[in-house]
Amino acid sequence: MLAVESVSVSLAGRRVLDGLSLEVTAGEVVAVFGPSGSGKSTLLRVVAGLVDVDSGRVLVDGVDVTAVPTHRRSVGMVFQDEQLFPHRDVAGNVSFGLEMAGVERGEREARVAEVLAAVGLDGFGGRDVSTLSGGEAKRVALARSLAPRPTVLLADEPLTGLDADLHDRLAVDVRSVLRASGTTTLWVTHDRAEAELVADRSVSLLDLGSRA
Amino acid sequence: MVALVVVPAVNLVISTLDAGALSGALGDERVWEVVWFSLWQAVVSTAVTVVIGVWPAMVVARHRFRGRAVFIGGLTAVFVLPTVVLAAGVQVVLPGEWARGASAVIVAHVVFNLAVVVRTVAVAPVPVGLEDAARTLGASRMQVALRVTLPLVAPALWSAAAVVFLFSFTSFGVVRVLGDLSSSTIEVEVWRRAIRLGDVSGAAVLSVLQVVVLAAVLVVTSRMQRSRGLRGRSMLSPVPGAWSLAPVVAVAALASTPLVALVWGSFRSDGGFSLAGWRAFGSDEIRPGLRLGLDPLAALSASLMSAVVATVLAVVLGGLAVAVISVTGRSGAWLDAGLALPLGVSAVTVGLGLLITFDSGVFDWRASWWMVPLGHAVVAVPFVVRPAVAAVRSVPGDLRAAAATLGASPVRAWWVTVGAALRRPLAAGAGLAAAVSLGEFGATSLLSRSGSETLPVVIERMLARTGGSFRAQGHALAVVLAAATMLIVVLIDRWRDDRVGH
Numbered sequence: 220m221l222a223v224e225s226v227s228v229s230l231a232g233r234r235v236l237d238g239l240s241l242e243v244t245a246g247e248v249v250a251v252f253g254p255s256g257s258g259k260s261t262l263l264r265v266v267a268g269l270v271d272v273d274s275g276r277v278l279v280d281g282v283d284v285t286a287v288p289t290h291r292r293s294v295g296m297v298f299q300d301e302q303l304f305p306h307r308d309v310a311g312n313v314s315f316g317l318e319m320a321g322v323e324r325g326e327r328e329a330r331v332a333e334v335l336a337a338v339g340l341d342g343f344g345g346r347d348v349s350t351l352s353g354g355e356a357k358r359v360a361l362a363r364s365l366a367p368r369p370t371v372l373l374a375d376e377p378l379t380g381l382d383a384d385l386h387d388r389l390a391v392d393v394r395s396v397l398r399a400s401g402t403t404t405l406w407v408t409h410d411r412a413e414a415e416l417v418a419d420r421s422v423s424l425l426d427l428g429s430r431a
Numbered sequence: 432m433v434a435l436v437v438v439p440a441v442n443l444v445i446s447t448l449d450a451g452a453l454s455g456a457l458g459d460e461r462v463w464e465v466v467w468f469s470l471w472q473a474v475v476s477t478a479v480t481v482v483i484g485v486w487p488a489m490v491v492a493r494h495r496f497r498g499r500a501v502f503i504g505g506l507t508a509v510f511v512l513p514t515v516v517l518a519a520g521v522q523v524v525l526p527g528e529w530a531r532g533a534s535a536v537i538v539a540h541v542v543f544n545l546a547v548v549v550r551t552v553a554v555a556p557v558p559v560g561l562e563d564a565a566r567t568l569g570a571s572r573m574q575v576a577l578r579v580t581l582p583l584v585a586p587a588l589w590s591a592a593a594v595v596f597l598f599s600f601t602s603f604g605v606v607r608v609l610g611d612l613s614s615s616t617i618e619v620e621v622w623r624r625a626i627r628l629g630d631v632s633g634a635a636v637l638s639v640l641q642v643v644v645l646a647a648v649l650v651v652t653s654r655m656q657r658s659r660g661l662r663g664r665s666m667l668s669p670v671p672g673a674w675s676l677a678p679v680v681a682v683a684a685l686a687s688t689p690l691v692a693l694v695w696g697s698f699r700s701d702g703g704f705s706l707a708g709w710r711a712f713g714s715d716e717i718r719p720g721l722r723l724g725l726d727p728l729a730a731l732s733a734s735l736m737s738a739v740v741a742t743v744l745a746v747v748l749g750g751l752a753v754a755v756i757s758v759t760g761r762s763g764a765w766l767d768a769g770l771a772l773p774l775g776v777s778a779v780t781v782g783l784g785l786l787i788t789f790d791s792g793v794f795d796w797r798a799s800w801w802m803v804p805l806g807h808a809v810v811a812v813p814f815v816v817r818p819a820v821a822a823v824r825s826v827p828g829d830l831r832a833a834a835a836t837l838g839a840s841p842v843r844a845w846w847v848t849v850g851a852a853l854r855r856p857l858a859a860g861a862g863l864a865a866a867v868s869l870g871e872f873g874a875t876s877l878l879s880r881s882g883s884e885t886l887p888v889v890i891e892r893m894l895a896r897t898g899g900s901f902r903a904q905g906h907a908l909a910v911v912l913a914a915a916t917m918l919i920v921v922l923i924d925r926w927r928d929d930r931v932g933h
Contacts, residue, residue: 231669267567289566290574302564306582315578316568367569 220245221266221371221403226275228261235261238275239427241405243371248397248404250414253424259407260299262424263373266405267294279370290319295369299376301360303348309335309359310344316367334362337396354385361393365400372397374406378413390416439784443635453636462620462637466644469616472533473600476540480595481588483541483685484548486678489584491553494675495667502679503553504924506546508917509686513870514604515887516909516916517543519894520689522609523696523906535609540602542686544595549682551594555587559666589655596648601641601777604872607891617641618779622876625783635787638780690913697906708903725889727908733803734869734886734912741807741868746861748808749815750853756816757823757849778810778873785809786877800883806874811867815860822856823849862923866916886912 221243228236235258243249253259264270266277268289276285284292295316303312310331317327335343338358343351351359357377364372377393378386394417397404407424408414414421491499509517521539522530529535558579565579603618610619617637625634670676700707713728785806789799826849834844872887879888886908893905 267563269563269566288571289563290569290571293569294567296564296567298560298564300560302560304561304564304579315565315570319565319569319571319574363568373567 220280221405222278224276226265227273228265228270229273241427243403243405245403246401248418250406250408250418250421251424252408252411252414252421255409257424259424260375263375263407266373267296268292293370294373295364296373297360297364297377299379301356303356303359305348309346309348312348312359313363313366320367330366334366338362353381354389372402372404374404376408439788442787443784444639465615465617465620468614469600472536473596476537476599477592477596480541480544481548481592484545487682488549488552490675490679491549492557493668494670496670496676502683506549506686508920510543510546511866511916511920513887513912513916515608515872515890516913517689518605518608519906519909520693523692524688531609531611533614536606536614539605539609540599542689544598545682545686547594548591551591552587555584558583586656589652593649593652600645603779608894618777621779621783625877634783638783642776693906694910697903697910700900700903707900708907711900711904712907725892727889730884730886730889733883737804737807737885738865738868740804741811742861742864744804744808745811745815745864746857749812749860750857752816753819753823756820779877781809782806782874782877802878803875806878807868807871810871810874811864814863814867818856818860819853822852826852859923862919866919869916
């Protein structure tokens with residue numbers, strides 16, 4: 220589970236988050252929605268350890284990780300613009316986190332195939348990431364984050380930029396993938412309808428203590 | 432233009448086809464010694480430059496900080512310094528036994544070329560988002576650097592390395608000042624054969640050999656330079672802490688030391704502080720009544736004269752070439768590539784080609800005063816043409832059409848669109864051509880006749896003499912030359928920035 224306790228953050232002299240608190244219980248998918256510039260991405264980056272807090276705490280499974288560096292937090296993140304590694308193929312991207320965790324090769328390959336199948340990209344392993352369509356790239360990004368079995372998954376507007384039809388189909392798919400894997404997920408979006416479609420529970424960032 | 436670049440090149444190749452010269456040169460042990468030195472010192476210079484330069488380059492590529500522009504501009508100013516001047520500075524810094532030989536040459540090449548690495552990497556996009564992604568996937572700082580950043584920045588590093596290798600491999604002025612008998616590049620050997628030994632065909636074989644080795648190296652490295660699909664420029668973030676500027680400070684100190692040392696050296700003679708170097712500034716006497724055979728003031732005016740003539744020539748020739756390239760299509764591309772030739776082919780080779788071409792019965796202009804500025808102009812033409820061609824290409828075709836629909840005649844339409852885009856790059860190119868001419872040493876060494884030496888030639892001779900006061904005088908002259916070239920480059924830079932501001 221994930222707990223954010225009265226976190227305040229300033230970026231470039233502007234207070235972005237002001238005493239924000241939030242809890243996500245184990246296996247729950249919580250969506251936070253809010254207008255752009257309201258600090259949604261900052262919230263996720265705080266949980267990931269990519270942004271330092273001025274005050275407050277972040278707890279993962281009851282352990283205070285506020286001072287723990289990103290790579291030891293067991294927190295996966297799906298980025299808005301995917302951030303797939305251009306120098307690795309699809310399988311290379313998905314196996315990156317497993318390599319960092321020191322998983323053995325055979326086990327790694329099996330896990331890569333398993334997650335790729337889960338997101339509906341069976342047999343895509345050898346593809347160059349620059350040849351993927353928008354929807355496929357989003358699926359690969361999700362698979363890559365899920366592969367090392369993170370304790371908490373963070374999703375930063377992961378479906379933004381798709382056309383409406385594809386967006387809705389992918390939202391349903393992602394929901395079932397997250398359900399099946401039982402991953403504790405914090406999902407942020409500007410789209411309230413998307414939040415309600417994907418999540419078990421959705422909250423407005425403005426109610427949580429944002430300054431925007 | 433064809434007469435100045437293509438004909439000399441062809442003549443150069445023809446004169447190597449003489450079987451006797453070919454086997455004579457290739458059978459000479461000295462030749463292979465020189466080839467070997469050129470290669471290994473260039474590889475070492477390149478490796479050291481990249482390894483040192485990559486640290487400040489990454490800081491400059493990621494962060495904004497006070498003095499960032501000054502740092503880049505300063506390195507560039509060092510890069511455009513006349514080779515003889517920088518070599519003189521390095522000589523002052525290095526202690527006795529190190530001041531001459533392979534290590535001195537390598538140190539000078541590194542200081543020179545740090546700007547290449549920093550500038551190339553600084554404009555390449557840094558994968559900040561991908562680094563964050565890797566961290567959320569459990570990669571430590573070290574793993575991020577080795578598995579994500581390095582592979583993605585590698586193409587920029589390789590292209591910087593190729594340029595540094597090219598400059599180090601064909602190094603001339605630095606090696607003339609800092610090299611010794613066992614540390615001589617092909618470029619210096621070409622000059623030695625052509626001028627000292629009068630063996631022009633042997634020199635031609637060597638310069639063709641140099642071009643072949645260069646081409647091979649560049650073909651191999653061009654495969655490494657293919658970018659991996661990173662586009663755009665990364666946003667600059669504030670510096671995380673003062674300590675992270677350490678590589679910038681260290682490299683700034685390294686790059687500025689030779690210049691500071693040069694000024695210091697100009698005030699020293701006979702082991703103490705002295706104004707002798709500056710007092711003797713224009714003097715050509717060893718002691719009253721005994722002449723040196725080198726006249727610094729005449730050299731200064733010869734340099735200025737060459738710079739003016741070479742600049743006019745380079746701009747006229749370059750301007751014509753740009754006009755032709757902009758009007759013609761595919762054939763223009765060939766001209767474009769052909770004019771870049773002097774960049775890769777090295778100045779001594781340019782000088783040798785002109786020497787061979789204009790020494791024949793038909794065009795016996797070898798002794799003409801304008802041979803030196805002509806050589807400078809050929810070396811400087813790429814600096815005029817490249818930015819100008821880029822500017823012309825950036826003019827949308829519809830702009831001219833728009834001017835025409837508004838009633839402009841074809842000539843007028845060209846003038847208000849392409850002509851307007853050309854003015855600034857051509858003027859900046861003129862400034863660069865003047866700076867190149869002032870410091871040019873390679874082509875000059877082959878083309879200048881005694882009595883019309885330019886400043887770099889005189890400086891090199893003075894430094895080669897023993898005796899403290901000559902050294903100090905040479906350093907004083909070098910300081911003046913350095914100041915002149917840096918002033919030109921700083922002015923060009925300021926002026927370009929002005930434009931961005933408007």
